[in-house]
Amino acid sequence: MRIDEEIQSSNFEDNYHKAVINISYTYSWINNASRSHFEKHNITLQQFNILRILRGQYPKPATVNLLKERMIDKMSDASRIVDRLVQKGLVSRCTNNKDRRAVDIRISEEGINILSIMDEEFKTRDFLKDNLTEEEAGQLSDLLDKLRG
Known part of the structure; x- marks a missing residue:
């Protein structure tokens, strides 16, 4: 899903701003998705x-x-x-x-x-x-x- 849909906002200053938000969001997404793998151990x-x-x-x-x-x-x-x-x-x-x-x-x-x-x-x-x-x-x-x- 596109970042603007995920965070329900398309109010980005420019594509650089959008990229930073997307990287931060994706970092969190990866951590949340893998958390149970670590918690299991x-x-x-x-x-x-x-x-x-x-x-x-x-x-x-x-x-x-x-x-x-x-x-x-x-x-x-x-x-x-x-x-x-x-x-x-x-x-x-x-x-x-x-x-x-x-x-x-x-x-x-x-x-x-x-x-x-x-x-x-x-x-x-x-x-x-x-x-x-x-x-x-x-x-x-x-x-x-x-x-x-």
Whole structure:
């Protein structure tokens, strides 16, 4: 559905304004549509993002600063998210052997297992393929890259 129909307004200053509204609306739409996938496993989108970063690092550890750099949502409080993941047993935290001030964070076996289950249950392409071809998804991604410069 077109953005002006979705928000029941066509009062845009110009196409740039309309594009920003559309991107914001679509971000929210994607989050709402995928929320149940994360809630089923008792994690948030931000926690999922950190788990995926840690899985990509595995078996090497990550630091909170590395997680902050790689997170999609730069406003997230990575250290608090890690605390919650530690409480759930999905990651572990230990002191770095070379630098006692640094903390190493690693995904646990349970964290890897949950991501594996989630990978099987939900494919991003399944979420998009009804409305976009793979080529269109590539074009959209290229346009978003161009937008960010």
